[in-house]
Structure formats: structure tokens, C-alpha cells
Amino acid sequence: MGRRPTALIDMDQPAPPIPDLARLAVHTMTHQPWSLAQCIAAYQPLGVSALSVWRNTIDPNLGGVTPNDAGAMLRDAGFTVPALVRGGFFPAFEEPDRQQALDDNRRAIDEAATINAEMVVLVVGAVPDMPLDEARMHVADGIADLLDHAEARNIKLAIEPLHPMYAADRSCINRMAEAREICQQLDHPLVGIALDVYHLWWDPDLEFEIRRAGQMGTLFAYHICDWRPLTRDLLNDRGLMGDGCIDLKSIRAAVEATGFTGHHEVEIFSDEYWAMDQAQYAPKIIAAYLQYA
Amino acid sequence: MGRRPTALIDMDQPAPPIPDLARLAVHTMTHQPWSLAQCIAAYQPLGVSALSVWRNTIDPNLGGVTPNDAGAMLRDAGFTVPALVRGGFFPAFEEPDRQQALDDNRRAIDEAATINAEMVVLVVGAVPDMPLDEARMHVADGIADLLDHAEARNIKLAIEPLHPMYAADRSCINRMAEAREICQQLDHPLVGIALDVYHLWWDPDLEFEIRRAGQMGTLFAYHICDWRPLTRDLLNDRGLMGDGCIDLKSIRAAVEATGFTGHHEVEIFSDEYWAMDQAQYAPKIIAAYLQYA
Numbered sequence: 252m253g254r255r256p257t258a259l260i261d262m263d264q265p266a267p268p269i270p271d272l273a274r275l276a277v278h279t280m281t282h283q284p285w286s287l288a289q290c291i292a293a294y295q296p297l298g299v300s301a302l303s304v305w306r307n308t309i310d311p312n313l314g315g316v317t318p319n320d321a322g323a324m325l326r327d328a329g330f331t332v333p334a335l336v337r338g339g340f341f342p343a344f345e346e347p348d349r350q351q352a353l354d355d356n357r358r359a360i361d362e363a364a365t366i367n368a369e370m371v372v373l374v375v376g377a378v379p380d381m382p383l384d385e386a387r388m389h390v391a392d393g394i395a396d397l398l399d400h401a402e403a404r405n406i407k408l409a410i411e412p413l414h415p416m417y418a419a420d421r422s423c424i425n426r427m428a429e430a431r432e433i434c435q436q437l438d439h440p441l442v443g444i445a446l447d448v449y450h451l452w453w454d455p456d457l458e459f460e461i462r463r464a465g466q467m468g469t470l471f472a473y474h475i476c477d478w479r480p481l482t483r484d485l486l487n488d489r490g491l492m493g494d495g496c497i498d499l500k501s502i503r504a505a506v507e508a509t510g511f512t513g514h515h516e517v518e519i520f521s522d523e524y525w526a527m528d529q530a531q532y533a534p535k536i537i538a539a540y541l542q543y544a
Numbered sequence: 545m546g547r548r549p550t551a552l553i554d555m556d557q558p559a560p561p562i563p564d565l566a567r568l569a570v571h572t573m574t575h576q577p578w579s580l581a582q583c584i585a586a587y588q589p590l591g592v593s594a595l596s597v598w599r600n601t602i603d604p605n606l607g608g609v610t611p612n613d614a615g616a617m618l619r620d621a622g623f624t625v626p627a628l629v630r631g632g633f634f635p636a637f638e639e640p641d642r643q644q645a646l647d648d649n650r651r652a653i654d655e656a657a658t659i660n661a662e663m664v665v666l667v668v669g670a671v672p673d674m675p676l677d678e679a680r681m682h683v684a685d686g687i688a689d690l691l692d693h694a695e696a697r698n699i700k701l702a703i704e705p706l707h708p709m710y711a712a713d714r715s716c717i718n719r720m721a722e723a724r725e726i727c728q729q730l731d732h733p734l735v736g737i738a739l740d741v742y743h744l745w746w747d748p749d750l751e752f753e754i755r756r757a758g759q760m761g762t763l764f765a766y767h768i769c770d771w772r773p774l775t776r777d778l779l780n781d782r783g784l785m786g787d788g789c790i791d792l793k794s795i796r797a798a799v800e801a802t803g804f805t806g807h808h809e810v811e812i813f814s815d816e817y818w819a820m821d822q823a824q825y826a827p828k829i830i831a832a833y834l835q836y837a
Contacts, residue, residue, distance in 0.1 A: 379773040379789035383746065416709045418746035419773040419789045425746055453676065453711035453718055480672040480712040482778060496672035496712045 266504035269515075275540055276301035276333050276514035278474075279308045282532070283525045286314075287321055291328045293533050303334040303516050304366055306359065318365040325366060333370070333514045334409065334445070334472060335363040340376035341393030342386035342423060349393070352376070356397050363406045370407035370471055372445050377423040386423035391433045394442060401441045409445035409471040410434070416485055427451060427460035434469045446506065447474035447518065449489055452497040458505045465509020473506050475499060475544055476519045487522045491536065493543035503544065515544055559797035562808075568833055569594035569626050569807035571767075572601045575825070576818045579607075580614055584621045586826050596627040596809050597659055599652065611658040618659060626663070626807045627702065627738070627765060628656040633669035634686030635679035635716060642686070645669070649690050656699045663700035663764055665738050670716040679716035684726045687735060694734045702738035702764040703727070709778055720744060720753035727762045736764035739799065740811065742782055745771055745790040751798050758802020766799050768792060768837055769812045780815045784829065786836035796837065808837055 279290050279302060287308040294302065302325065307313045309321040316324070325332055338359035343349040356371070363371045375390045377383065394408055401408055410430040413422035424430050430444045444464055451457055464470040477490030477497050492499055503515070517536055524532055572583050572595060580601040587595065595618065600606045602614040609617070618625055631652040636642040649664070656664050668683045670676065687701055694701055703723040706715035717723050723737045737757055744750055757763040770783030770790050785792055796808070810829055817825055 382791060382794075384748070414708065415746040416707065416775070416778075419771055419775075426748070429748055453708040455677065455719070455722055478712055482709070482712075485709075485775060485778060498675060501675075 266500045266507060269541055269544055272298045272537065272540075274513075274515050275299055275537070276303055276331075276516040277533075277536065278303045278305065278336060278516060278518040280305045280336070281517055281519045281524075281536070282529045283520075285529050287316060288324060289529070291324060291330060293530060295328055295330075297533060297537060299537065300329055301331045301333055301514050303336055303372075303514075303518070304332055304368065305336050306362065309362060309366065318362045322366040332366050332368040333516055334372045335359060335366065335368040335370070336372045336518075337374045337411075338371045338408075339373035342376045342378045342381055342389040344378065344381065349389070353393060353396055356393070357400045360397065360400050360404050360406045364404040368406070370409045370445075372409050372411050372472065374411055374413060375422050375424050377418060377420055379419050381423075383418060383423045387429060387433070390423065391436055394433065395437055398437070398439055398441065407441050407443060407471055409443055411445040411447055411472075411474075412450055414450040425450075426454050426456065427464065428456060431460060431463060431467070431469070434467060440468070443469035443471035445472035445474060446470065447476075448497050448499060448502055449474070449476050449478060449518075452478060452502065457502070461502075461505045461509060465511065470506065470509055470511050472513060472516060473503075473511065474516045474518045475540075476517065477543075484522065487520045487525075489519045489521050491519060491521075491524065492517075492539040499544050515540070559793045559800060562834055562837055565591045565830065565833075567806075567808050568592050568830070569596055569624075569809040570826075570829065571596045571598065571629060571809060571811040573598045573629070574810055574812045574817075574829070575822045576813075578822050580609060581617060582822070584617060584623060586823060588621055588623075590826060590830060592830065593622055594624045594626055594807050596629055596665075596811070597625055597661065598629045599655065602655060602659065611655045615659040625659050625661040626809055627665045628652060628659065628661040628663070629665045629811075630667045630704075631664045631701075632666035635669045635671045635674055635682040637671065637674065642682070646686060646689055649686070650693045653690065653693050653697050653699045657697040661699070663702045663738075665702050665704050665765065667704055667706060668715050668717050670711060670713055672712050674716075676711060676716045680722060680726070683716065684729055687726065688730055691730070691732055691734065700734050700736060700764055702736055704738040704740055704765075704767075705743055707743040718743075719747050719749065720757065721749060724753060724756060724760070724762070727757075727760060733761070736762035738765035738767060739763065740767035740769075741790050741792060741795055742767070742769050742771060742811075745795065750795070754795075754798045754802060758804065763799065763802055763804050765806060765809060766796075766804065767809045767811045768833075769810065770836075777815065780813045780818075782812045782814050784812060784814075784817065785810075785832040792837050808833070
């Protein structure tokens, strides 16, 4: 033990308390039953002014508004948009599938520009029969192919490592280390990492990798929620901050020690919370954020 | 990419085909509905002669036989016993809880000796509110406290890293790297690692850590099953070899390249397979082993 810089408990400074809601952002998917308009209407009077937008809410085929209308709504309400979620899904055995993924990512970049989002979050994908290291090469190649378009629209691309329980079918990148390697390979100011505590809290190298991302300028986003002991479902049983075992204050201390000044984005998939009256859930999120994040 | 020795696809030699059942072992828990006697009776005529024994089957309070009777049954039937499963669960906030865990582990070592098992598999434990690196110190201290007893009985202690989805409540060791660090710290010939593909298949450092364990003489056990894409349950939805996405032949090639000559132990928790007629399931396991492992 003790050879690696794993020790979150050795953190020099605990994170200072959160004074207000200036850095809180909520992902629309956290309120799956709500439209974008409902999210805006609910959070504006609560003093929250940042929403990360999932694509279903700006896809008319899925009951959403158009990206143009979404952009206008968010702008008129004075909301900032840390991220559009989500692009990615690069690995593919066949070239047409690869091209289709790239086209979809270019559309995501366009949509992000339209709603004035800072970045597109990339859930990078995985294919069950493709070795993970091969899939990661597809990811690096795919992101490289998007860089011209991302530059033209000035949209950042944030690789989000997903928990190893999603390695078979959703993400071949399951630690910050593998995301870092792609950042190092591409070495481009628009390519970085979205750190989600749900996926990475267990990683013995987390503090070390946060520090490196800070040095490299690749820490683009910080997503929060909690991990419930005895999690009941692989997808939709995330906890609200304070429900679980993640040492959020220590991780935030490490993140902020790098100079990170971005949002604290609440992203919670939860059948239990989605079944609640969302108008009661929103203030509960704010209270949990102020107390536990 | 490519800086770390991650690439299972770069393996020099594919694993040779499995010629017979000489190295197959089955965990009694794979047939949860069966007693130890039923496992023996079913596998003996099928040409399988190794069973790893779960403690419920040798606990009269849980409907099992006594360890003495189990030892006699296994010996009389000519079965070898790679492992008794499981000890561990070391981390605890209170000293009495810690002592209780040590006492239980000493009993497990005694039971292992009684049934002539080679090792006790350690599921090391975790406590939701204890930082993982602190918990790992409890694990190292706990194993250290067991060494005298393990020496007296000549029983190996195999640390089994568990998938990160169990980090909150079952295991603070989620990669081979952290198990290796404890092996290095204790530096004792009876302390090693049980590699279970279910828990570790996704780890980018897996091949590297297998090689190091081989060099250190700490690769004590090799457990097989498969990871089902779209896994439905965190605990009891493991796949039979061939059901999922794990590149079993490549991992076995890496394991055997170290000189490992132990058993290939089939350990599958699966509500679906436990609901089957177990007498039909046993030959299905053998066929899957010969084809996919």
C-alpha cells in the first residue's frame, strides 16, 4: 500500500463549503419526465441557471423542441449550458457504421453550437466482440476525425470514462487513465475529460489522474451523484448526493485543487427519483448539493 | 495508446485447445440448488474430479454436512479441492468486529485443512463509509494476522479482486494491482491472488498484472465464467463460458504463459442457470468449457 498516490484521505485540504448555487448545473436527464421547458421553468425561480441538455429534449422526433428553439429558450431564460449529452459510440466493425457515428457526432457538435453549449460529452462506445484496446483505437481515430468540425464550431469534446460494468456495450474507456492516453495522443485543446464520480469513485488512481488532467488542461467537466451500496440496477439506480458512499467533498477538493472553475453537474439516472413528483425533487437536489457535494 | 502493455490482442500465442477435463474444477455455488453430495454424484460419472467448496455446503446450520464428513466424501470419491470459498471481510470500524472476522477466517482455514483444500479464497470486504485505501490497510493487517494459522495448517490465502461494482460493500480490492501491493507488502509464500475473469476482464492492466503475478509466484487460482452484455443483475446474472464477451482464450493464454498449472474453476452465479434442471446443466458446463475456455 501507499506507493501509489491513491489516498483520497491524504488530501491536504478538505473542500470548502459550497456557498451558493452559482456553479450548480442539472442535467435534463436527471428529470427524465420533464421537457426542457419544464426544467427551465422549475429551476429559474430556484436560483439555478445552468442546465446540461440531453439530446432527446432537443429532438422533435422524440417529443423535444428544435435545437433553435431550445437555444432561444435557454438564452431568454439566462441559462448557461455546460454540455450537450451525448455523442460518441465510435467503435464499429464496418466502415458505414463508423461513418454514421461520425455524422451523428458532427450533428451533435452543430446542435451544441446552436444551444450555446460549451462541450459535447462523449460516451465513447464498445462492441461486445471487439477487444477493448482495439475499440479504444477506434475512439481515438473517431475523435481525431471530428476535430476540424469541433474547431469550426468551437465546441469542446469531453471523453467520459464509464464504470467498468459498462465495458461490454457502452464504453471501452473505464478509467481516467485511458481517457488521458487519448488526450495525450491527440494533444488538442478541444479534447478533454468529463469526470463523473459515479463511474470513477472506486479508482485507486483517481486523485493522481485528476492532478494530471489539471496539469494537462483536460479536466473539462465534473459530474456528481452518489453510489448506493446494494445498488439494485446497473443503469437506473444512482443515488442523490448523500444517499451513498462516495466521498464527494474529497473528490471535489482534488478537482478544485487543479484550478477547475466549471460547473458541478448533477446527473442522476434513477427509476426511484423519476417516479417522484419532479417539482418536489428539484429542491431536494439543491438541498443535497449544498449539504453533501 | 500503446504505451501500457494492455493489448490482449497482441498475445504471442493463442491458448492451446483444452484436451480433457483434467484441469476443470466446478464451484459448488455454480449449482446452488445442489448439496455437496449431489455435486459429487453428478460430476464423478462425467469425468470431473475437482470441486471448490463453498462454506454453506459444509455448515450443518445451513443444511450442509460437517467439514469432517465433507472431507471424507470428497476423499472417498477421489476429488481434489482447489479452494474453500470464502473467507475475508476484514475492514471494520470496531475492534470486536475485526476480531470476529479474524476468528471466522481461522475457522475457514481449519475447515479448508479438514476438506484438504489447497487455499481459502478471500473476498476481502468493504464498508460503505470507509475510504477504500483505508479499507485496504485493514485487509493487509488482517491477512498478516492470519499467517501463523495458515502456516500451521499449510493453507494458502488467495485475495480475489472483485469487480468495481462491488467496491461499496463487498471488496475494496477491485484490480489485480491492489492485490499485488498486498502480496508485495506481506511477501509470504502462502499469500497470493485468485484471478476471476468476471471481475477483471475489463482491466487494461490485466495482462501486465498476470505476468507480474507469474513472476512473483502469486497466481494461485483462475476462475472462469462469462460477462453477458446487457447484464440484468449485479449479483446473479453471470454467463456460462461462451455466453458473453470475455476473451477467455486470450486470458488463459496469458495465465498459462506464466507457468500456471492449477485448475480452471467454473464459478457462475446465475438465477437463470440455477432455475435449470441441474443434471442437464452440468454437461452443458463441460461442453462450454471444452469449447470456449
